[in-house]
Amino acid sequence: MKRTLALTLALLFSLTLLSGCMSEALANILKGDKPTADPVPTKAPAAEVVNPLKEVKGPAEFLPLGVVIDAPAGAENVRYSVIADAIAEVQFTHSGCSFTLRAAKAEGDISGVYLDFVKTEEWPFKDNGLSASVSAAKDGATLARWKMNGISYSLFTPDAPAPAALAAIVGAAAGNELQPPAGAEVPGTEVPGGVVTAPTFTGTGEPLLYEPIDFLANMQITYDIDGDTVVETVKLTEYQDSYGMDYTLLEIVDNGESIYFGNGDADMPQYGEVLCLMDVIPGDPYVEIVFSGDMMSSDYITHILRYDGKKITPATMASPYDGEVYTGIFGHFYGMGEDGSILIDDAVDALGSFWGMRDFVHEGNMRFGYAENSTWTRLGDYSELWDMEYGPALTVKLPLPIYMSGTAPEVLAPGTKILVTETDKESFVNVVLQKGGWGRIDLEWKKGSYKAYIAGLPEDDYFEYLPYAG
Numbered sequence: 001m002k003r004t005l006a007l008t009l010a011l012l013f014s015l016t017l018l019s020g021c022m023s024e025a026l027a028n029i030l031k032g033d034k035p036t037a038d039p040v041p042t043k044a045p046a047a048e049v050v051n052p053l054k055e056v057k058g059p060a061e062f063l064p065l066g067v068v069i070d071a072p073a074g075a076e077n078v079r080y081s082v083i084a085d086a087i088a089e090v091q092f093t094h095s096g097c098s099f100t101l102r103a104a105k106a107e108g109d110i111s112g113v114y115l116d117f118v119k120t121e122e123w124p125f126k127d128n129g130l131s132a133s134v135s136a137a138k139d140g141a142t143l144a145r146w147k148m149n150g151i152s153y154s155l156f157t158p159d160a161p162a163p164a165a166l167a168a169i170v171g172a173a174a175g176n177e178l179q180p181p182a183g184a185e186v187p188g189t190e191v192p193g194g195v196v197t198a199p200t201f202t203g204t205g206e207p208l209l210y211e212p213i214d215f216l217a218n219m220q221i222t223y224d225i226d227g228d229t230v231v232e233t234v235k236l237t238e239y240q241d242s243y244g245m246d247y248t249l250l251e252i253v254d255n256g257e258s259i260y261f262g263n264g265d266a267d268m269p270q271y272g273e274v275l276c277l278m279d280v281i282p283g284d285p286y287v288e289i290v291f292s293g294d295m296m297s298s299d300y301i302t303h304i305l306r307y308d309g310k311k312i313t314p315a316t317m318a319s320p321y322d323g324e325v326y327t328g329i330f331g332h333f334y335g336m337g338e339d340g341s342i343l344i345d346d347a348v349d350a351l352g353s354f355w356g357m358r359d360f361v362h363e364g365n366m367r368f369g370y371a372e373n374s375t376w377t378r379l380g381d382y383s384e385l386w387d388m389e390y391g392p393a394l395t396v397k398l399p400l401p402i403y404m405s406g407t408a409p410e411v412l413a414p415g416t417k418i419l420v421t422e423t424d425k426e427s428f429v430n431v432v433l434q435k436g437g438w439g440r441i442d443l444e445w446k447k448g449s450y451k452a453y454i455a456g457l458p459e460d461d462y463f464e465y466l467p468y469a470g
Contacts, residue, residue, distance in 0.1 A: 052083050052084040053083055054081060054083075054085075055080065055436070056080045056081060056082055061082065062082070062088040062103075065082070065088050065104065065105065066151070067151055069101055069103045069173060070090060071090050071094070071099075072092075072094060074094060075093065076093050076094070076377065076378065077092060077421055077430065077432065078090065079438065083102075086106065087103070088104065094169060095161060095162065095165040096337070096377070097160075097161045098158060099156070099169065100155070100156045100157070101154070101155050103151055103153045103173075104152055105150060105151055108152065109145060110153075111143055113143050113154070113156050115137050116138075117143070118137060118138050119135065121133075121181055123167065123178055123179060123180055124178075124179050125177065125178055125179070128148075128176055130147075130148060130176075131146070132144045132170055132174075132178055133145045133146065134166070139160070140160025141157065141158045141159070142156070142159075142166060144156075148174060153173060155173065159373065163180040212276035212277060213276055213277040214275070215234070215276065215277070216272060216273075216274065216275040219236045219275070220234065221234050223277055223287065225286060225287045225288075225289065226285070226309040227284075227287075228309055232253060232254045232307070233253040234289060235251050235253075236248060236249070236275065237250075237251045247262065247268065248262055248268045248269060248270065249268075250289065250291060250305065252312065254309065261303075261312045261314065266314060266328060267295055267327070268291075268295070268301070269293025270296060271294045272293035273333075274291065274302075276289075277289060280362070281306070281362050281366075282340065284306075288304050288305060289303075290303070291305070293332075298347065298469075299330075300330070301328045301331075302328060302331060302342075303315065303328045303329075304328075304329070306366060315327075315329065315366045315367070315368050316366060316367050316368070317330070317360070317367065317369060325367075332344065332345050332346060337359060340361070340362075341359040341360060341361050342361070342368065343357055343360075344357065344358055345358075348376045350420060350425060350429050351394060351429055351431075351441075351443075351459060352391055352466045352467040353467060353469035354378050354420055355378070355379050355380065356376035357379055358370060358371075358374050358377070375422045376423050376424070377421065377422050378420065386434050390465060390467055391466075391467025394420070394431075394463045394464075394465070395417055396412050396413065396415060396417075396418065396462060396464075397461070397464050398462045400412040400416070400441070400462050401454070402431075402440065403440045403441075403442075404437060404439040405437070405438065406439070412439075416433065416434075416435070417433070417435075418431040418433055423443075425445070426445065427442065428442055428443055429441050429443060441454060442455075443459070
């Protein structure tokens with residue numbers, strides 16, 4: 001079944017107006033004299049100082065504050081807090097970025113973010129004549145602020161979100177569609193072989209063929225892929241060798257000459273799920289061929305191929321396990337991000353197996369690697385599977401060292417249940433606890449082993465069962 005990239009954010013939020021006044025504690029917070037740029041207040045260093053941050057179970061506990069907010073559909077690692085008995089806060093990850101959403105019946109800036117922003121724009125809402133003030137820092141950190149019906153809102157991410165994703169999340173929180181400025185949109189672009197309409201792009205400024213030309217159904221397409229104004233024919237050819245093994249070849253016919261890819265020099269899918277043309281690498285005249293599918297038993301491969309009129313150059317990647325360079329990207333092609341990144345989903349082995357997605361970027365010379373600060377993030381909602389036999393939730397067997405909220409060192413007691421949500425496959429996993437909260441576990445992957453070590457002990461020692469696939 002062919003999967004396509006879509007960002008579906010339901011309008012989950014409603015605005016509830018309740019009577020009340022701004023508390024004195026909130027007024028002090030809004031004075032703007034906090035020394036930290038961290039949007040999340042830290043724990044008080046001394047017992048006599050009251051911690052203004054209180055974690056709560058869900059959005060229903062925001063009702064006494066006169067506001068209703070929640071994370072959008074598709075969000076992960078969601079946490080709810082109340083600050084100084086006045087500000088509602090929801091932290092979550094979405095679209096590869098970490099977000100902090102706040103709301104309060106108050107005037108002024110409630111974000112708690114004190115950064116030097118290099119650009120601020122007003123993004124209008126579609127229907128009510130209001131707008132959100134969107135500020136961006138040099139490193140891509142973004143803060144959106146708006147006000148509706150006497151309630152102030154802020155949405156902050158230290159990452160660099162795509163404009164469409166940011167607009168969708170703000171729009172969901174506000175219950176009104178947010179419009180990025182027209183200058184951020186790329187118009188339809190004339191290319192040899194057809195007219196391509198590209199959506200929002202804010203990277204290099206080059207128009208990209210984000211909407212793929214899909215030819216999986218026909219297995220053949222005629223298009224100018226090398227930019228020489230002469231169209232080529234691109235098609236798949238299947239054959240069996242003398243041993244009865246099935247192979248899939250990709251064939252390009254240019255001026256009557258056939259050029260093949262896949263005859264023994266690369267792993268090829270037995271079952272193709274994606275076959276399309278996309279301008280994956282901007283700044284050159286070529287349109288890349290993307291072929292992705294299952295080699296065998298849910299082992300996916302994605303090939304990104306460039307034809308320059310003479311030869312086919314395949315994309316390569318370096319293995320994170322042994323440093324070897326392989327043709328293709330291991331995993332299934334999920335789609336293309338609006339910043340030009342490639343989205344790959346695949347089975348990920350980290351304290352068991354889970355299906356996750358990660359951003360890859362072109363590093364030059366047809367080499368792809370992990371996008372900076374990207375991680376493998378679990379796809380799907382597993383929140384109701386805590387008591388499923390043999391996973392995906394893990395039961396702690398030995399006292400387990402963990403950094404709660406990513407910073408506070410603690411030890412989880414035997415019997416605690418956790419669920420892996422994210423990993424870089426190099427140094428850590430993030431987990432959520434069945435009893436609430438989240439934490440980070442430091443891992444060490446030794447060369448030649450797909451399993452990890454925790455505080456010097458093999459991972460198996462710490463858990464009753466690790467649900468690895470295959």
